[in-house]
Amino acid sequence: MSSSNSLSVAVLPGDGIGAEVMGPCLEVIDAVTSRVGDISLSFKEVPAGAACYRDHGEALPKETLEEVRNADAILLAAMGMPDIRYPDGTEIAPQLDIRFELDLYAGVRPVRSIPGVPGPLSDPRAQALDFVLIRESTEGLFASHGKGTIEDNRIARDTMEITREVSEKLFDFSFNLARKRKAAGHEGRLTCVDKANVFTSFAFFRSIFDERAAENNDLIADYAYVDAMALNLVRNPWVYDVAVTENMFGDILSDLGAALIGGMGMAPSADVGDEHAVFQPCHGSAPDIVGSGKANPTAMFLSAGMMLEWLADKHDRPAYGKAGALLTAAVDKAFAAGNLLPFELGGESGTTDVTNAVIAAVDQVC
Amino acid sequence: MSSSNSLSVAVLPGDGIGAEVMGPCLEVIDAVTSRVGDISLSFKEVPAGAACYRDHGEALPKETLEEVRNADAILLAAMGMPDIRYPDGTEIAPQLDIRFELDLYAGVRPVRSIPGVPGPLSDPRAQALDFVLIRESTEGLFASHGKGTIEDNRIARDTMEITREVSEKLFDFSFNLARKRKAAGHEGRLTCVDKANVFTSFAFFRSIFDERAAENNDLIADYAYVDAMALNLVRNPWVYDVAVTENMFGDILSDLGAALIGGMGMAPSADVGDEHAVFQPCHGSAPDIVGSGKANPTAMFLSAGMMLEWLADKHDRPAYGKAGALLTAAVDKAFAAGNLLPFELGGESGTTDVTNAVIAAVDQVC
Numbered sequence A, B: 001m002s003s004s005n006s007l008s009v010a011v012l013p014g015d016g017i018g019a020e021v022m023g024p025c026l027e028v029i030d031a032v033t034s035r036v037g038d039i040s041l042s043f044k045e046v047p048a049g050a051a052c053y054r055d056h057g058e059a060l061p062k063e064t065l066e067e068v069r070n071a072d073a074i075l076l077a078a079m080g081m082p083d084i085r086y087p088d089g090t091e092i093a094p095q096l097d098i099r100f101e102l103d104l105y106a107g108v109r110p111v112r113s114i115p116g117v118p119g120p121l122s123d124p125r126a127q128a129l130d131f132v133l134i135r136e137s138t139e140g141l142f143a144s145h146g147k148g149t150i151e152d153n154r155i156a157r158d159t160m161e162i163t164r165e166v167s168e169k170l171f172d173f174s175f176n177l178a179r180k181r182k183a184a185g186h187e188g189r190l191t192c193v194d195k196a197n198v199f200t201s202f203a204f205f206r207s208i209f210d211e212r213a214a215e216n217n218d219l220i221a222d223y224a225y226v227d228a229m230a231l232n233l234v235r236n237p238w239v240y241d242v243a244v245t246e247n248m249f250g251d252i253l254s255d256l257g258a259a260l261i262g263g264m265g266m267a268p269s270a271d272v273g274d275e276h277a278v279f280q281p282c283h284g285s286a287p288d289i290v291g292s293g294k295a296n297p298t299a300m301f302l303s304a305g306m307m308l309e310w311l312a313d314k315h316d317r318p319a320y321g322k323a324g325a326l327l328t329a330a331v332d333k334a335f336a337a338g339n340l341l342p343f344e345l346g347g348e349s350g351t352t353d354v355t356n357a358v359i360a361a362v363d364q365v366c
């Protein structure tokens, strides 16, 4: 990591529409950072993904992993292509390997409505959602990635693993986020989502949650079973503040959360560890729309906003936080007028339209 | 099982509001069967559940299991109470044990809108949902029920198991249902929901699905990853016909499905095996509303309707099918008028109101 004044960002456009949203994202970052000033970011693009695997035989080359480890932050667009697979038929998803390699245990997936973007729920309260799902991202069922077995073509097994060490860090991270949100006017509540009524590993997960809740008793701690949570996220998602869960459950629930705010193209994410962090839109490489100009760059932009805020906290550099807040405000402003509607929401605003509107909005919200 | 003309039903009211919805359900069954005629059902109530465990030390007494095995069908209301648990802290859920003991591999969970019951989605197409989720109900992650481990208070594990034997039966069952629905005007499509991009056991699951799809090529077979499915069920649930998935995923997605049609009180289910079947509302024992008269018996009624139709098919007795269809039509009729709104949906129609309206509707739809 850089010890100089400049902070370095490893840039992984990846596959499919990845490059199509990454380019505009770097423009938007430039627009906000040059406005705020006192910011010095250097960007280095590195290869990874399905096309990289096809062309070089490696989905996550050693040099890329090295660059990623040495960078102050990682900006990732999209990876994987349905037609390019490992010999065993599974898809190429180096984003999983990065999460494991860099111990990015906290997958932060905000579910925040953007005024002007239509959501699927009819209740007016659903137009102002603002909660965060935290998906553990290095173990749980995904501990079995690459390790599942098939016996005699008769029975297949994958083993879910939940460790005390990671769970403690995950819950502390989550309580800290809830505390930060409480200071900003939210409820200050953390909901543990599990299936502790049926599984030993989830009873273990919940017991560690209870221990950490006792240490964080300035905050409200409660629980939900994952099945009830899926129902609640449709029926009354506005009651949540921060919710934390296992990797596989978080994968499912965060897509459900993205659906509530306009789909994957609107949903940013951060995979955060003690040292490193990856910032990435929730959407995939969308091979069906590559080259059409239809890709929605919003989630990529909002992920960059999260990156700037994370860099501000980590390196105690308020200017980066200002830039992150400005980026998010510009996205909100661009959609608030109500004449921007991405293709995936039935509109006709393409990548360029959204990008131009956001860059124009930077001036307006300054 | 009875070889005489009469068919026997084991009745398990279970815990909490279980008895409050079971009583009315038996009344409704009586109303439809006596209308149709040529039906002879005998009912025998047997104990199981959390209160049974508290009072007799067993959640599923041997005699109950025996009765359940000998019955032609099993009608179950709700089981489990948060305050009564096994020594290890997990909840009492003999419904899981029954699924395992009787090999009830196909958990059938219809997601059908009832006109007059408000749903959460604003798109008008969501007012006419009619698809079926099939949750494998004897293995998957639940194979680990009671078998999870904790090592040194440091790492906990639960192992998901997917077998060829059960998967083949599950897919054949699901294709047959899709075929039956096709004959009734539906698309004739089965969607396999998995996470085959990441896990060996789901790649195995999908490969068996492909084999069975080749044998059922009069029907459309396609796939969805479970995370995308969670999003799609919110954004465009009307595109599905029949979807089939693993036990844990099905638990989550079927609650999401219930949310789309008015909540757990509106969602019936059937757990079906080659020999036996349990019919049960998706809701739990709801201790918070016991004794208030607020319990919504609709899902219990609709489950009984599924039971009558299943008995008709299994024993080739069309009168039972007529009674099942009549029961479902009476529920629809009762809600169609629009002046019935259960408490969980913000209304004031209690157990008795719904029951009386459905019984009155039996006469109207005859």
Ligand SMILES: CC(C)[C@H](C(=O)O)[C@@H](O)C(=O)O
Residues within 6 Å of the ligand: A080, A093, A095, A096, A251, B197, B198, B227
């Ligand atoms: C592409 C896939 C492996 C990945 C995951 O399951 O984690 C994606 O769904 C995500 O949520 O980042």
Ligand SMILES: CC(C)[C@H](C(=O)O)[C@@H](O)C(=O)O
Residues within 6 Å of the ligand: A197, A198, A227, B080, B093, B095, B096, B251
């Ligand atoms: C009560 C619980 C054990 C059960 C399950 O997880 O199967 C319930 O959620 C269900 O869906 O029937």
